[in-house]
Amino acid sequence: MNTRMRRAAFAVAAGAMTVALAACGSAKESGGDSSSSSPSAKKGDAIKVGLLLPENQTARYEKFDRPLIEKKVKELTNGKGEIVYANAKQDASLQNQQVDTMITNKVNVLIVDAVDSAAIKNSVQKAKDAGIPVVAYDRLAQGPISAYTSFDNETVGKTQGEALLTALGSKAKSGKIVMMNGSVTDPNAAQFKKGAHEVLDGKVNVGKEYDTKDWKPENANANMEGAISALGKKNIIGVYSANDGMAGGIITALKAAGIKVPVTGQDAELAGVQRIVAGEQYMSVYKPYAPEADAAAEMAVALAQGETLDSIAKDKVDSPTTKQVPSVLVPVQSLTADKINDTVIKDGVYTVADICTAQYKAACDKLGLK
Numbered sequence: 001m002n003t004r005m006r007r008a009a010f011a012v013a014a015g016a017m018t019v020a021l022a023a024c025g026s027a028k029e030s031g032g033d034s035s036s037s038s039p040s041a042k043k044g045d046a047i048k049v050g051l052l053l054p055e056n057q058t059a060r061y062e063k064f065d066r067p068l069i070e071k072k073v074k075e076l077t078n079g080k081g082e083i084v085y086a087n088a089k090q091d092a093s094l095q096n097q098q099v100d101t102m103i104t105n106k107v108n109v110l111i112v113d114a115v116d117s118a119a120i121k122n123s124v125q126k127a128k129d130a131g132i133p134v135v136a137y138d139r140l141a142q143g144p145i146s147a148y149t150s151f152d153n154e155t156v157g158k159t160q161g162e163a164l165l166t167a168l169g170s171k172a173k174s175g176k177i178v179m180m181n182g183s184v185t186d187p188n189a190a191q192f193k194k195g196a197h198e199v200l201d202g203k204v205n206v207g208k209e210y211d212t213k214d215w216k217p218e219n220a221n222a223n224m225e226g227a228i229s230a231l232g233k234k235n236i237i238g239v240y241s242a243n244d245g246m247a248g249g250i251i252t253a254l255k256a257a258g259i260k261v262p263v264t265g266q267d268a269e270l271a272g273v274q275r276i277v278a279g280e281q282y283m284s285v286y287k288p289y290a291p292e293a294d295a296a297a298e299m300a301v302a303l304a305q306g307e308t309l310d311s312i313a314k315d316k317v318d319s320p321t322t323k324q325v326p327s328v329l330v331p332v333q334s335l336t337a338d339k340i341n342d343t344v345i346k347d348g349v350y351t352v353a354d355i356c357t358a359q360y361k362a363a364c365d366k367l368g369l370k
Contacts, residue, residue: 043108043304043305043306044080044305045077045078045080045081046077046080046081046082047077047080047081047082047108047109047301047304047305048081048082048084048105048106048107048108048304049073049081049082049083049084049107049108049109049110049111049297049300049301049304050084050085050086050102050105050107050109050110050111050132051066051069051070051083051084051085051086051110051111052085052086052087052088052095052098052099052102052110052111052112052113053065053066053085053086053087053088053113053137054087054088054090054095054113054114054115054139055087055088055089055090055115056087056089057090057215057216057245058215058243058245058267058269059267059269059270060267060269060289061087061113062087064289064290064293064349065113065137065138065289065292065293066085068289068290068293068294068297069083069111069293069296069297070083070085072293072294072297072298073297073300073301076297076298076301077301081301084102084105084107086098086101086102088115090115090214091115092114092115092116092119092120092185093119095112095114095115095116095119095120095123096119096120096122096123099112099120099123099124099126099127100123100126102127102132103126103127103130103132107132108132108304109132109133109134109135109300109301109303109304110127110132110133110134110135110300111134111135111137111296111297111300112124112134112135112136112137112141113136113137113138113139114136114139114141115185116185116186117139117140117141117142117185117186117187118142118185118320119185120141120142120143121141121142121143121321122143123143124141124142124143124144124145125143125144128143128144133146133147133303133304134146134147135147135148135149135296135299135300135303136148136149136150136319136325137149137150137292137296138150138151138188138292139186139187139188140187140188140317140319140325141319142319142320142321142322143321143322144321144322145319145322145325146299146303146309146325146326147299147300147303147309147313147325147326147327148317148319148325148326148327148328149292149295149296149299149327149328149329149330150188150292150327150329150330151287151292151329151330151331151332152329152330152331152332153188153191153192153195154191154192154194154195154198155195155331155332156191156192156195156266156285156287156332157191157192157193157194157195157196157197157198157199157242158195158196158198158199159195159285159332159333159334160192160195160196160240160242160264160265160266160283160285161195161196161197161198161199161200161240162199162334163264163282163283163334163336164177164200164204164238164240164262164264164282165199165200165203165204167238167262167282167283168204168237168238168262171237172203172204172237173203173204173205174237175205175207175234175235175236175237176205176206176207176208176231176235176236176237177200177204177205177206177207177236177237177238177239177240178206178207178208178209178210178224178227178231178236178238178239178240178250179193179196179200179206179208179209179210179239179240180210180212180220180223180224180239180240180241180242180246180250181193181209181210181211181212181240181242182211182212182215182242182243182246183211183212183213183214183215184211185214186215189211189215189242192242192266193242196240196242200240204238207227207230207231207235207236208223208226208227208230208231210223210227212242212246215242215243215245215246216245216246216249217245217246217248217249218249219246219249220241220245220246220247220249220250221249221250221252221253224239224249224250224253224254225253225256225257228253228254228257228259233257233258233259236259236261237261238261238262238263239254239261239262239263239264240264241263241264241265241266242264242266243265243266243267244265244266244267244268244269244271244272244275244281244284245267245269246265247263247264247265247272247275247281247284248271248272248275250263251263251275251280251281255280260280262282262283263280263281263282264281264282264283264284265281265283265284265285266284266285266287267284267285267287268284268285268286268287268335268343268344268349269284270350270354270355272284273335273340273344273350273355274355274357274359274360276335276336276337276340277337277340277355277356277360277363277364277367277369278360278363279337279363282336283334283335283336284335285332285333285334285335286332286333286334286335286339286343286344287330287332288330288347291328291330292328292330295312295313295328295330298312299312299313299326299328309326312326312328313326313327313328314328315327315328315329317329337367338367340355340367340369341368341369345369352364352369352370355369356369356370
């Protein structure tokens with residue numbers, strides 16, 4: 001996606017974010033080649049949409065993704081669409097069981113954010129065999145998915161890498177950086193990693209690199225403690241962290257060792273934004289969730305109603321098992337201290353009061369966040 005297109009898309013995304021974040025819907029709780037997936041028979045607005053999200057440790061899923069998707073489905077179906085929801089709590093086996101339950105409940109379409117993109121493959125095939133199209137959400141699930149929406153994930157990694165280089169400046173090769181990548185079960189993590197390496201390779205010295213199990217902050221913390229022991233605290237000049245949750249664990253380890261270096265992140269979580277305000281974390285990646293959620297809902301409703309995706313999905317993406325999947329890829333933006341006002345505050349993700357609690361008030365005042 002070229003720069004002009006990316007900027008235009010982001011402008012649209014940002015506008016959508018303000019509106020979409022204002023409301024939350026309600027939901028019921030419930031414990032090959034994509035072109036070959038024929039749309040389901042024509043249906044009206046009274047459709048049943050299954051929504052499966054991967055975990056509830058990362059703030060975004062329950063705070064943003066779920067209510068935004070629910071709201072958009074209701075909007076597109078004149079309030080008649082039913083959403084059946086389940087969260088896998090980072091358990092791939094549980095998520096497979098949840099797909100079985102959705103099939104038994106005879107949902108018309110599934111939106112799935114896979115815990116493990118490979119482990120979900122057979123469940124996606126089961127859904128297809130039952131005549132239920134699957135929209136892969138945020139992570140590119142394997143199996144015969146009918147559609148996919150996410151962010152431009154290699155660009156996320158490049159954005160993080162570029163920001164780290166900016167923070168390091170002329171000192172980029174004066175010591176070692178630590179790379180804390182995400183979980184190997186998440187295909188997005190591999191794309192973030194690839195994008196970051198494209199920017200960083202040859203320009204920094206990577207002292208230690210980890211793939212962090214389950215994206216858990218406590219695992220990142222343990223890895224960082226190991227890196228400090230192996231490299232020596234005087235030799236570490238920066239940390240590439242693939243997301244904000246892990247950045248929190250990393251920064252705890254750095255603080256305990258008396259180290260202050262630039263640390264990247266992703267997701268613009270409130271705690272991450274507050275660490276940026278305090279100068280503990282250098283940056284995050286702002287991903288406007290509204291356009292991603294809207295795209296998932298639009299594709300799901302269209303598929304459930306037997307419509308084509310031609311007017312919605314302008315991109316095509318290949319998964320390891322399925323070629324030319326109709327896709328919507330949403331652009332991202334680097335979030336540093338000087339951009340907080342123009343991103344998460346402007347778009348209504350957080351208020352100044354959310355960010356600038358008593359602990360951060362003085363730092364907020366310095367940044368002009370009032």
